[in-house]
Each structure stands twice: as C-alpha cells, then as structure tokens.
Amino acid sequence: xxxxxxxxxxxxxxxxxxxxxxxxxxxxxxxxxxxxxxxxxxxxxxxxxxxxxxxxxxxxxxxxxxxxxxxxxxxxxxxxxxxxxxxxxxxxxxxxxxxxxxxxxxxxxxxxxxxxxxxxxxxxxxxxxxxxxxxxxxxxxxxxxxxxxxxxxxxxxxxxxxxxxxxxxxxxxxxxxxxxxxxxxxxxxxxxxxxxxxxxxxxxxxxxxxxxxxxxxxxxxxxxxxxxxxxxxxxxxxxxxxxxxxxxxxxxxxxxxxxxxxxxxxxxxxxxxxxxxxxxxxxxxxxxxxxxxxxxxxxxxxxxxxxxxxxxxxxxxxxxxxxxxxxxxxxxxxxxxxxxxxxxxxxxxxxxxxxxxxxx
Ligand code: FES
Ligand SMILES: [Fe+2]
Numbered sequence: 001x002x003x004x005x006x007x008x009x010x011x012x013x014x015x016x017x018x019x020x021x022x023x024x025x026x027x028x029x030x031x032x033x034x035x036x037x038x039x040x041x042x043x044x045x046x047x048x049x050x051x052x053x054x055x056x057x058x059x060x061x062x063x064x065x066x067x068x069x070x071x072x073x074x075x076x077x078x079x080x081x082x083x084x085x086x087x088x089x090x091x092x093x094x095x096x097x098x099x100x101x102x103x104x105x106x107x108x109x110x111x112x113x114x115x116x117x118x119x120x121x122x123x124x125x126x127x128x129x130x131x132x133x134x135x136x137x138x139x140x141x142x143x144x145x146x147x148x149x150x151x152x153x154x155x156x157x158x159x160x161x162x163x164x165x166x167x168x169x170x171x172x173x174x175x176x177x178x179x180x181x182x183x184x185x186x187x188x189x190x191x192x193x194x195x196x197x198x199x200x201x202x203x204x205x206x207x208x209x210x211x212x213x214x215x216x217x218x219x220x221x222x223x224x225x226x227x228x229x230x231x232x233x234x235x236x237x238x239x240x241x242x243x244x245x246x247x248x249x250x251x252x253x254x255x256x257x258x259x260x261x262x263x264x265x266x267x268x269x270x271x272x273x274x275x276x277x278x279x280x281x282x283x284x285x286x287x288x289x290x291x292x293x294x295x296x297x298x299x300x301x302x303x304x305x306x307x308x309x310x311x312x313x314x315x316x317x318x319x320x321x322x323x324x325x326x327x328x329x330x331x332x333x334x335x336x337x338x339x340x341x342x343x344x345x346x347x348x349x350x351x352x353x354x355x356x357x358x359x360x
Contacts (some may be wrong), residue, residue: 035068073269
C-alpha cells in the first residue's frame with residue numbers, strides 16, 4: 001500500500017484516483033487557454049488549433065511563470081508568456097527563442113485527458129498508474145437536450161461524501177423538504193461493476209397544484225444513480241403518473257484542494273420526452289433539485305467522517321458504497337475478500353468499521 005501525503009479531515013486523501021471534470025467542452029475553443037486549480041495544483045488547460053485539449057501543470061520549468069496567464073497556443077504547441085519557450089502536446093520543450101541553444105530536456109507534467117459527454121476530464125492517480133476504466137459515452141444524455149452548467153458550487157467537503165449522500169436514505173426526509181411524500185425514498189438495490197456503482201431509489205409522492213393537473217394525484221418516482229468513480233454521478237429520474245416523464249442530471253465532482261470540492265450540476269431531457277411541456281417540467285425540477293442539494297451543504301461542510309459509524313438498514317447502502325469507494329485510494333487497504341458483505345448489510349444494524357475504511 002502506497003503512503004500518500006494526507007492533510008485531509010478524512011481518514012483518506014482528499015484526492016482519490018479516477019476521472020474528474022475540469023471544464024465543459026464549450027468553455028474552451030481551439031487556440032484558447034485557461035488557468036485551472038484542482039487537486040491542490042495550478043494547472044493550465046488549452047485547446048490546440050486542431051482541437052485537441054491538453055492539461056499541464058501550470059508552471060513553466062524555465063523560471064516558473066504560470067502559463068495559463070498570458071500564454072499562447074501556437075498551432076499544436078503552447079508558448080510561455082515570460083520568455084516564449086514552447087512546449088508540444090507531450091509537454092516537451094520544442095523551442096527556446098532568445099537563446100542560440102538547443103531546447104533543453106525540460107518537460108512540463110502532462111495530465112491524461114479525455115473529452116466525452118460535453119466535458120473535459122483528467123485522470124488523477126496518486127501513484128501515476130494509468131487508468132483501467134473510462135467514463136463511457138452517456139448516450140441518453142448526449143443524445144437528448146442538455147442544459148449544461150445549470151449550477152456550480154464550491155463546497156467544503158470530500159468527493160466521496162457527495163456520493164455517500166446519495167446513498168443515505170434516512171436523511172432525505174429530515175434535511176430535504178421533499179413535499180407530499182406518500183412512500184419515503186428507499187434504495188431497492190445497489191449493484192457494483194468495477195468502478196461503476198448503480199443505486200435504484202424509489203419514492204412515491206402526491207403532486208400539488210398545478211403539477212397535479214399534469215401528473216395526476218399519485219406519482220411513482222424511480223431515481224437511478226450511476227456512480228462512475230467518485231467524480232461523476234449520472235442520475236435518471238422517471239415519474240409515472242397520469243403521464244410519464246423522464247429527466248437526467250449529472251453531478252461532476254472535482255477536488256479543488258484538501259478542503260474543497262467543485263460540484264457542477266447539469267440537466268438534460270431524453271429525446272423521447274422532447275416537448276415544451278417536458279422542458280418546462282424539467283426546468284422546474286432542476287430548480288427544485290438545486291435547492292435540495294444546497295440543503296445538504298451545512299451538514300457536509302461541518303460533519304466529521306466516522307469510520308466506525310453505526311448504520312441501520314434504513315440508512316441505505318452507505319457501508320456498501322464505502323467499501324466500493326476504497327478502490328479509488330492508494331492510501332486505504334483493499335477490502336477483505338472474506339468479508340460477507342451481504343450478510344452484514346442485511347442484519348438489523350451493522351457497525352460499519354470492518355466494511356469500510358478503518359482510521360489510519
Ligand atoms: S518562465 Fe517560461 S519561458 Fe521563462
Ligand atoms: Fe442530501
């Protein structure tokens with residue numbers, strides 16, 4: 001197990017391994033450059049003339065200028081604003097104008113980048129190990145009507161806590177003022193496949209005026225939360241009432257530094273439900289979900305992380321989620337393959353310590 005520098009208020013690093021959003025694709029056009037700060041580091045994002053996005057550590061190896069402030073894209077290269085050294089897409093120095101010398105072996109640290117689902121992602125791994133998984137093309141989202149950049153927050157929390165909150169069923173009726181619930185939210189299943197976790201949550205509610213005219217008096221809602229590592233939660237919401245609706249939203253979660261996370265929320269409607277009415281309902285739902293998310297922040301920003309939390313069945317699949325999340329850390333022991341997780345979870349309550357990260 002790798003020893004990783006840890007300043008986190010959690011018993012694991014604030015910088016888990018995996019894919020994390022650093023920008024929306026439409027925020028950066030060919031030839032543009034943008035300073036970023038994630039994972040406690042200054043970074044620079046640029047898109048070359050041919051359209052390829054790159055993310056580098058920001059500081060020039062010559063005299064340390066931040067290339068994101070005043071740097072220029074030159075074809076497929078990037079040029080430092082201080083003495084005009086140039087670097088190619090691999091971060092290798094290709095030119096040192098104002099000297100008669102060959103470019104040095106100097107190199108800027110390059111991040112692994114993927115562009116998919118309308119976002120630019122970087123892969124972070126504490127030990128520099130290449131990825132064994134990708135965030136797939138979420139075709140229902142990309143083929144539908146996306147409203148990108150619905151909302152952004154910077155929150156004093158950990159990426160894992162955002163995912164865990166979606167598994168925490170018993171807080172939903174306490175922290176969130178979900179109106180007219182006839183059947184409280186319940187996680188019916190939580191399934192895992194490598195870096196993907198899928199949580200199916202059911203809720204029943206009675207719509208109020210004027211929604212009742214459209215949806216009917218009783219609506220059965222199904223939320224499917226798909227976690228791709230700790231940086232992406234793709235959620236579909238289906239409501240069956242007098243007429244049926246379906247919406248999607250994506251949380252993109254990226255650690256900013258040891259204390260804070262950047263959370264972006266983007267909404268969409270599947271093509272099948274494309275209509276002015278579906279759009280109006282989805283816009284109203286998106287506002288509602290923004291409000292619900294913000295209700296979590298005072299708790300998340302100030303809570304402690306109890307590795308040995310006492311968990312009841314009614315709390316939802318928190319222990320399972322924590323056990324799955326261990327794979328994204330280099331500083332946390334792997335789960336004990338002999339632990340009978342199913343048996344432990346189905347007991348009346350379980351002390352979660354042996355199912356998840358122990359205090360280190
Ligand atoms: S600091 Fe970048 S070229 Fe000198
Ligand atoms: Fe919540």
